[in-house]
Amino acid sequence: MAVLDFQDVSKVFKSSLRGRHLYTLGPIGFAVRPGEIFGYLGPNGAGKTTTIKVAMGLLKPSSGRVLIFGHPADSREAKQRVGFLPEQPYFYQHLTGLEMLTFYGDLFGLARRENRERAGRLLEAVGLQAAADTAISKFSKGMLQRIGLAQALINDPDLVVLDEPLSGLDPVGRRDIRDLILSLKAKGKTIFFSSHILQDVEMICDRVAILSAGKLLAVTDVAEVLERSVRWIEIQVDGISVEAAKGLGLAAVSAAGDKTVVSVADEDAVNGAISLLMGAGARVAAVVPMRRTLEDYFMSQVVGGGAASGARPPDAPRPADPAGKPGPQAAGQGRQAAPPRANDSLFASVRREV
Ligand SMILES: Nc1ncnc2c1ncn2[C@@H]1O[C@H](COP(=O)(O)OP(=O)(O)O)[C@@H](O)[C@H]1O
Ligand SMILES: [Mg+2]
DSSP states (O other): OEEEEEEEEEOOOOHHHHHHHEEEEEEEEEOTTTTEEEEEOOOOTTSHHHHHHTTSSOOSSSEEEETTTTEEETSSSHHHHHEEEEESOOTTTTBBBHHHHHHHHHHHTTHHHHHHHHHHHHHHHHHTTGGGSSBGGGGOOOOOOHHHHHHHHTTTOSEEESSSSTTTTOHHHHHHHHHHHHHHHTTTOOEEEEEEOOOHHHHHEEEEEEEEETEEEEEEHHHHHHHHHHEEEEEEEEEEEEHHHHTTTEEEEEETTEEEEESSSSHHHHHHHHHHHHHHHOEEEEEEEOOOOOOHHHHHHHHSOOOOOOOOOOOOOOTTTTOOOOOOOGGSHHHHHHOOOHHHHHHHHHHHHH
């Protein structure tokens, strides 16, 4: 059974004055499976928070319905099994970390002793033991996000729904929250979280749905996008010049720093190229599959073949094509080698296109 099931859900916002149409979400339909980390990806204003509010029973859909473990989203049965971290949570500022968690535990009707024990364990799990007696008003953004996550876990939920849990955090804070999300998955929980940051989604999600301007563009398996899309393989070698390598009949050869880089189309071609190179006295330094990133996939979904202005085109040159030569972009295409990307500006350019 699906953990979280969106069945043709739509939500229309109209202005209260003249009923002017403001925004439409959907209709969207997809299901989150048990035990997966599911990313809900889209630029600001796409409708992620609206979707999550409908899923949490906080907004009534204009059509369709959401089921959680087979129960209507606004039912008691559903709510008991869900933990939720809103996008901009507000917590009572004068409470300490521990008081705040036990307050929420009370709301779920936890017995006094169990409540305190669980709150203590959760503080530890999110790395806030030291802040147990600190007032929330003194918490940093990262600490607020952690205590918010702990709050979402107080009822030991099977489904954890997080709205932009990684935004506004520094890299260390983001890594910590990513690790926490992964540890929840390891405990068998299902996690649904929204993000406008492609990289975070790519790093931890099993599947993603891509939303843009209220429309669901794709629901896809992250590993498959990355697997299916090995584009070419780079063999980095020492001890042979670009010219000498070309002289061996290898088509796509370029220099990268002090290395000579030979690109081949697939794994079958790797061994042949390596023996040719080694026969000519070269030493293999690395063999690197050059992958398409989720960003490339996103771009191809949203923008199709055309490149959005200011953003990297979805199709990098294919050096293994007969006449192909690695362009300047090829070197940056590897997942490991990819420079940090400005995702907000990427989305800004995507939004102009759609
Ligand atoms: N209560 C509301 N009334 C009217 N429009 C709304 C309301 N809530 C959100 N919107 C609009 O719906 C769109 C989607 O917003 P939101 O779901 O917050 O997007 P996201 O979370 O992806 O940034 C935006 O254009 C926003 O202005
Ligand atoms: Mg939002």
